[in-house]
Amino acid sequence: MALDRKIAYIDLTTGEIEIKPIPLQLRKKYLGGRGLDAYLLYNHTKKGCDPLGPGNALLVSGGILCATLASATARTHFMAKSPLTGLLGSTNMGGFFAPELAWAGFHHLVIKGKAEKPVYLWINNGKIEVRDAAALWGKTTTDTQWAIRKELNDEEIKSAVIGPAGENLVRFANVMTGIKNAGGRSGIGAVMGSKNLKAIAVRGTMDVKIAHPIEALEYNKKFIDQIVSSKVNQTQGILGTPFIWGATNSWGGIRTRNFQYNQCEYADDIEPERIDEIAEETMGPYHMVSCFACQVHCRAQYKIPSGPYAGKYDEGPEYTSQGAFGAEPDCKNAETVLVGNHLVDQYGMDNLETGSLISWAMELYELGIIGSKETDGLDLRFGNDEALIEMIHRICFRKSFIGDALADGGIPASKKIGKKSFDYLIQVKGMSNLHSDERATPSLALGIATGSRGSDHLRSRPAIDLYHLPEDVLRKIYGSPVPYDGPLSPDHTSYEGKAWMVFWQENCYMGVDCLGICKYHTLFLGATHPNFEDWPKVLYLNTGLEMTPKEIWEIAERSYNIERLFNLREGLKRDDLEKGDTLNHRYFDEPCLRGAPDVIGAKIDREKFEKMIDEYYVHHGWDENGVPTAETLKRLGIDEEPSHLL
């Protein structure tokens, strides 16, 4: 039974390992994955702990549906205090790791302490061993995984690893599995590096019993049909996530030259259709692959077609790499995007943070805030492809002033650079924004401002706000499972009802993160994708756990509030430009200059934005400072946290 998967506590300082069952009481409150990790983080870290110290807790998990018969339940979740933001660190990656972990007997790991020398964990059918990783230290992410397979003589081993960036404590280092499945954004790779933990290797052949297997299979057919028949997923299955570029760069939603423009003009060479051509030319017609149990297969395989890296194999690039190594630095060559993507995959470094920070540095260079002294002679102007690639190396290995400064993240770098550099840094809570430009879409702006792990498009983004769906359709979606009869505007430029849309999406994304389902299988890019009403039965048939849509909503809300409590404990304040629910002044002061007619001139209205934040807090049951009220905590049953039940 999925519910009998265990939790393991590993102390890398002492080598002690303890294995426990997960109480049903906590499953009913948090399900698993991100929700239960949030509970564990709040309970297993102390206020103000050093994110790169032994007191930080590294949590690894699969969702409650992981390794069952449910579709797209491949997601592995990691959580810790973030070395990038000093707040919640949380990341979620696809691939095959979490199902293998479940077959090895575990859904959750709590890793604390620090090993004396480099080690890796070997988890095999209920047993956990700490092994020497001296021979692995210094290797790239792919080489590390193959070296572990060779050492343990099993090519089916799945590993979550760090590369040189994690070892060098780059504060946005990733944990990686496979070639490009990345646990990115909040620097979990650096947390692993700080613990001298190079990898977690798993192999499992233990059955996961399904509560009602025949019915679960039958029911899953409906899910698959709903997913594969959608236009969004059919397109994604051919072009991968870069397919989004067609729409966003048409209307003017792509951050270009850091934040100077909102459209990357004449960038045909980095459009998804061109990237697809390269993938087909270098890998053949069947170059799309998938994560565990997924029918969308949105991951392209490619080889770099030309230049110094010609012939190197990688996967992706995701939509995020198009922006990070294309639009933001204004480098419009496919080869550059593919090389940049390859390097961050192999180094284990967040593509989005890397590209954003380099683009920020490029703007500072063109403004004269930094010069050749800071760049050690590098001509760091926009559109310089070679400088972009050079900066990726420098950040990973902390070379030169600018490479070392950026490796610590934007806010620490702005303090080292000084002058007015912070004003140009496009970040929320210390985390750089996606390459999307939200000035024309207040709902998206609210989402990045309030995301629990910092600026983020995967915590609450109501992407369908751009579809201009009729109000009755929006009410059907956003009026369930909790009734909502407030304002709800189909106009993407409106501020009406957007706070509710963001609140709803927050709970929806938290729901899939607790279940372990990929976001492309819920209401993110496709308005007809499964959500709350569709989940209870798949949960029941696979695990035997009976819940209503509203109960799953409450679990999501509870989990989100635990994350909020953690962030408040670590210093979040509403209007704090470094740790608050707000945006860089450029969102309010600089209008969009490109794109569709109604997008040109658009910027966020500060007064309306603040009102939206107020509404968002009210929906949550938080006070005007964004602090959950005593009533809210009691309603959600978290008024006595930390409760140390696990």
Next chain:
Amino acid sequence: MSENEKKLSGAESLRKTRTYGKFRCHNPSCMGRMQPAAGQKTIKCPACNMEFRMAWVKPDFPRIRGPVWNVNREIAEKVRADKGAVPPTSKKEKK
């Protein structure tokens, strides 16, 4: 996929709104529905005059690849002038 087998969930019931062979204008304030002829390479929105380059996911599955850049720039320059928005320093950029 709803709990009640006789009743469609919200996601299922919205499935009838899907349209194949058509797409919407990528001007978010327009969203006009367009249906190109097979193999068509560019398309102009009859409602807002934005013009797009097209790609075909499958022979019967069109999508917008991106704007026709010269037209896009002309429209943008006119709108910027009308709105008095600051012109971009596009001379510095690569095409």
